[in-house]
Amino acid sequence: MKLSIAKSELLSSLNTVSKGMSSRSTLPILSGVHLDAKAGKLTLQATDLEVSVRHIRPALIELDGTVVVPGKLFSDIIRLLPDAAVTLELNEGSLQITCQQSTFTIRTLSADDFPKFPELNVEKSAALPASVLDAMVKRVSKAVSKDETRAVLTGVLFVIEGATVRMVATDSYRLALIERVLEAPLKEDLEAVIPGRALDEVARLADSESDIQIGLSQNQVVFEFDDTTFITRRVEGSFPNYKQLIPKETSCFIDVSTEEFLLAVKRVSLLALQNSPLRLSFQAKEQTLSLSSAAQEVGDAAEDVMAKIDGGDIEIAFNHTFLIDGLSSVPTETTRIELQSSLKPGLLKSVEGDPFLYLLMPVRLG
Numbered sequence: 573m574k575l576s577i578a579k580s581e582l583l584s585s586l587n588t589v590s591k592g593m594s595s596r597s598t599l600p601i602l603s604g605v606h607l608d609a610k611a612g613k614l615t616l617q618a619t620d621l622e623v624s625v626r627h628i629r630p631a632l633i634e635l636d637g638t639v640v641v642p643g644k645l646f647s648d649i650i651r652l653l654p655d656a657a658v659t660l661e662l663n664e665g666s667l668q669i670t671c672q673q674s675t676f677t678i679r680t681l682s683a684d685d686f687p688k689f690p691e692l693n694v695e696k697s698a699a700l701p702a703s704v705l706d707a708m709v710k711r712v713s714k715a716v717s718k719d720e721t722r723a724v725l726t727g728v729l730f731v732i733e734g735a736t737v738r739m740v741a742t743d744s745y746r747l748a749l750i751e752r753v754l755e756a757p758l759k760e761d762l763e764a765v766i767p768g769r770a771l772d773e774v775a776r777l778a779d780s781e782s783d784i785q786i787g788l789s790q791n792q793v794v795f796e797f798d799d800t801t802f803i804t805r806r807v808e809g810s811f812p813n814y815k816q817l818i819p820k821e822t823s824c825f826i827d828v829s830t831e832e833f834l835l836a837v838k839r840v841s842l843l844a845l846q847n848s849p850l851r852l853s854f855q856a857k858e859q860t861l862s863l864s865s866a867a868q869e870v871g872d873a874a875e876d877v878m879a880k881i882d883g884g885d886i887e888i889a890f891n892h893t894f895l896i897d898g899l900s901s902v903p904t905e906t907t908r909i910e911l912q913s914s915l916k917p918g919l920l921k922s923v924e925g926d927p928f929l930y931l932l933m934p935v936r937l938g
Contacts, residue, residue: 573637573662594620604640640681694787702778709775714897716768717743727765727807751927770804824883826909841892843873849889849935898930
């Protein structure tokens with residue numbers, strides 16, 4: 573194998589496929605990157621057996637060949653090379669990397685031991701603008717659980733119904749839901765629980781101007797975009813019935829400036845150390861939202877924010893980190909808060925027609 577490729581293009585390809593590279597596996601081959609050079613193209617692959625990523629890049633191929641290189645070392649070398657053409661040449665179990673006056677020789681791994689890239693029998697598929705996927709993922713990703721003992725909560729419920737695209741995520745302490753209505757309905761309806769980490773990576777990798785082709789097989793999901801194929805396992809299990817979790821009744825509606833409220837929460841929560849709750853007191857007569865927090869042996873903080881309150885007085889407490897995450901995901905100038913009582917979940921909503929909802933479980937007041 574012998575080929576030449578621009579350093580910037582090779583590094584971009586490595587950054588893409590590295591999302592599938594294993595950093596914890598006891599199998600050295602899974603920490604490698606598979607390089608295949610032929611027909612004027614360099615194909616890079618990486619997999620940790622849960623996620624598989626393939627990227628194809630044009631290159632000047634002088635001699636066809638296939639090799640697996642240690643992924644992190646190879647990426648580190650390419651990253652630090654001058655911004656010029658890089659030549660890769662395979663010689664008897666070693667890969668020589670040359671760029672201007674720099675030369676590296678690294679030992680390679682057996683390409684025969686590298687897992688074959690999955691060939692999927694796609695049952696349903698749909699194309700979605702990358703900009704839409706990215707915007708939606710950013711709004712729900714913070715509510716994805718990191719607790720592997722409840723695997724289904726580490727995923728995002730992804731649904732396409734006609735022209736409506738919906739994502740839902742919950743870690744059992746909060747729930748985020750976002751919908752988008754496309755200009756035209758898609759050909760097929762889809763529903764799957766997709767690992768939150770994988771959705772996050774795809775949203776970051778895809779060019780905002782491109783479309784992402786999403787396909788479902790029995791137990792895997794494939795994303796195709798920009799000469800990249802990203803395959804991940806679907807999360808097994810039934811996603812919670814989120815519709816039952818969303819309160820049907822509301823006793824108090826509050827409209828407040830998103831920016832003012834968010835900044836006030838950040839300031840007051842400086843004294844809400846560890847799991848100390850952030851208290852919110854809504855006074856309808858004064859049309860005021862009062863925030864307070866206290867930490868033993870440290871101090872306390874309080875701040876008032878003007879709000880439009882429709883309903884009775886309510887005092888409630890939330891985890892300040894979860895509240896900040898929710899407010900940070902509201903894109904409109906005004907946030908609507910809907911409450912029933914101090915012991916029932918609160919809702920944060922976008923106003924002005926943006927279909928975003930963030931449910932937050934309260935912290936019991938002492």
